[in-house]
Amino acid sequence: MRCSVIALPVLAAATSVVARAPSPGEDGKYTISSKGIKAQFIPYGATLTNLFVKDKNGEDVDVVLGYDDLDYYPVDKGHPVYNSIPGRYVNRIGKGTYTINNTTYITELNDGTNTLHSGTNNWSYRVWNVTDLTEDSITFSVYDASNSSRGMLGDVEGEVTYSVKGSTWNIKMNAKSLDEKTPLMLTQHTYFNLDAYKNPDTVKIWNHTLYMPYSQRYLVADDGALPTGEIGTAAPLSINDFASQPDLYLGHAQNDPRFAGNCGGGGACEGYNGYFLIDDAPKDAVVVSLASAFSGIKADLRTDQPGVVIYSCNWMDGTPDLKSTQGTAENRKVVRSSCVAIEAQDYVDGINHPEWGRLDKQISGPGQKYSWESSWTFGNL
Numbered sequence: 001m002r003c004s005v006i007a008l009p010v011l012a013a014a015t016s017v018v019a020r021a022p023s024p025g026e027d028g029k030y031t032i033s034s035k036g037i038k039a040q041f042i043p044y045g046a047t048l049t050n051l052f053v054k055d056k057n058g059e060d061v062d063v064v065l066g067y068d069d070l071d072y073y074p075v076d077k078g079h080p081v082y083n084s085i086p087g088r089y090v091n092r093i094g095k096g097t098y099t100i101n102n103t104t105y106i107t108e109l110n111d112g113t114n115t116l117h118s119g120t121n122n123w124s125y126r127v128w129n130v131t132d133l134t135e136d137s138i139t140f141s142v143y144d145a146s147n148s149s150r151g152m153l154g155d156v157e158g159e160v161t162y163s164v165k166g167s168t169w170n171i172k173m174n175a176k177s178l179d180e181k182t183p184l185m186l187t188q189h190t191y192f193n194l195d196a197y198k199n200p201d202t203v204k205i206w207n208h209t210l211y212m213p214y215s216q217r218y219l220v221a222d223d224g225a226l227p228t229g230e231i232g233t234a235a236p237l238s239i240n241d242f243a244s245q246p247d248l249y250l251g252h253a254q255n256d257p258r259f260a261g262n263c264g265g266g267g268a269c270e271g272y273n274g275y276f277l278i279d280d281a282p283k284d285a286v287v288v289s290l291a292s293a294f295s296g297i298k299a300d301l302r303t304d305q306p307g308v309v310i311y312s313c314n315w316m317d318g319t320p321d322l323k324s325t326q327g328t329a330e331n332r333k334v335v336r337s338s339c340v341a342i343e344a345q346d347y348v349d350g351i352n353h354p355e356w357g358r359l360d361k362q363i364s365g366p367g368q369k370y371s372w373e374s375s376w377t378f379g380n381l
């Protein structure tokens with residue numbers, strides 16, 4: 001007995017050496033790769049900084065937005081939640097309030113009259129822990145103490161694992177609330193430009209095609225991109241239609257007078273910043289296909305989520321720098337409407353719309369397990 005007690009500290013020390021957090025490469029990034037993909041990450045926001053996939057000529061193209069300067073992510077005033085994990089409750093909470101079991105909670109108004117991405121202590125602003133690293137996968141974890149996102153009570157543990165296999169990038173998240181019922185809803189918030197801003201004719205996203213065969217329905221939103229409660233159905237070729245045919249450009253409705261204000265902002269938000277429902281998709285079906293003829297790259301999304309937010313980068317104002325892997329001598333900045341964020345998630349503000357039947361999915365408590373899974377498969381046109 002005595003002997004084993006004495007031996008314990010030695011064992012513990014040995015274990016802690018083995019379990020030491022993995023270190024990044026000399027460039028400060030964690031790199032994972034497979035035959036078709038190289039993906040790089042940083043702990044800040046569990047952020048994907050670079051994603052190299054093959055274009056139609058077999059060349060590597062970095063298809064996601066980001067910065068070369070890793071120190072810039074935390075100080076970037078625009079903070080577009082570049083390819084990170086916002087949480088614990090993604091997207092908007094209408095009027096900064098929600099109710100669980102007859103108790104009303106007040107959250108922080110950081111987006112006009114609403115809460116966006118859980119307010120100013122959101123997960124995309126935290127330095128996550130790296131808990132596992134292999135050649136083709138990395139796991140980050142976050143511990144979110146009660147009320148550190150104001151108005152969201154109970155401690156929450158979250159984890160994301162990114163892995164690559166062949167030409168597919170997989171993303172799996174798990175989370176649990178340890179001691180209270182709390183809002184819990186996550187997404188992976190990646191911004192794409194499949195031409196890496198190298199198309200000399202246009203850096204705008206409008207010439208990418210978008211196909212969402214199961215997403216005829218969408219949440220109608222007000223001027224602040226908050227769902228009104230109404231669910232719309234897009235008629236073929238109308239402004240919010242990306243379901244009726246596979247080759248519709250993201251800019252197919254550019255000549256529609258409503259396009260200039262289709263995502264609110266007092267009529268100043270052009271394009272898209274809204275939620276499309278995924279209805280009756282067979283298991284493992286491709287639910288979103290984004291493609292560009294210039295690079296010949298096609299990106300196919302599969303997800304276990306019931307919908308997806310499409311945001312066409314209206315609020316990018318031309319100040320953010322492009323990475324050195326992107327752009328041309330002339331194109332060095334992220335200009336308006338030059339990218340698209342595609343975010344698989346549950347119904348936006350479903351916590352305030354019991355009529356949608358999402359409360360069980362968006363509120364989680366002790367003993368329950370939240371999970372989220374998506375993948376992107378890259379190919380050529």
Ligand SMILES: *[C@@H]1O[C@H](CO)[C@@H](O)[C@H](O)[C@H]1NC(C)=O
Pocket residue numbers: 101181365
């Ligand atoms: C809701 O309130 C009831 C009555 O106070 C309580 O029994 C129940 O445990 C509460 N449920 C949750 C999920 O907190």
Ligand SMILES: *[C@@H]1O[C@H](CO)[C@@H](O)[C@H](O)[C@H]1NC(C)=O
Pocket residue numbers: 101102
């Ligand atoms: C919530 O309030 C309603 C209306 O006052 C009441 O009928 C219900 O029992 C309450 N539920 C809980 C869990 O306390």
Ligand SMILES: *[C@@H]1O[C@H](CO)[C@@H](O)[C@H](O)[C@H]1NC(C)=O
Pocket residue numbers: 079110116117118119120121122125
């Ligand atoms: C997230 O938190 C940071 C740091 O507190 C804050 O500056 C930022 O505005 C927040 N983001 C959003 C979208 O609220």
Ligand SMILES: *[C@@H]1O[C@H](CO)[C@@H](O)[C@H](O)[C@H]1NC(C)=O
Pocket residue numbers: 126127128129141142143144
């Ligand atoms: C990282 O792990 C340390 C040690 O367990 C913990 O104190 C810290 O809160 C963790 N950081 C995050 C962001 O969860």
Ligand SMILES: *[C@@H]1O[C@H](CO)[C@@H](O)[C@H](O)[C@H]1NC(C)=O
Pocket residue numbers: 147150151153
């Ligand atoms: C949560 O934090 C806010 C300030 O950020 C405070 O006003 C509120 O009382 C806190 N709530 C609880 C239950 O501690």
Ligand SMILES: *[C@@H]1O[C@H](CO)[C@@H](O)[C@H](O)[C@H]1NC(C)=O
Pocket residue numbers: 201202207
């Ligand atoms: C966009 O695509 C259309 C159809 O292929 C083509 O006619 C047009 O030239 C393209 N525009 C730009 C700016 O690349």
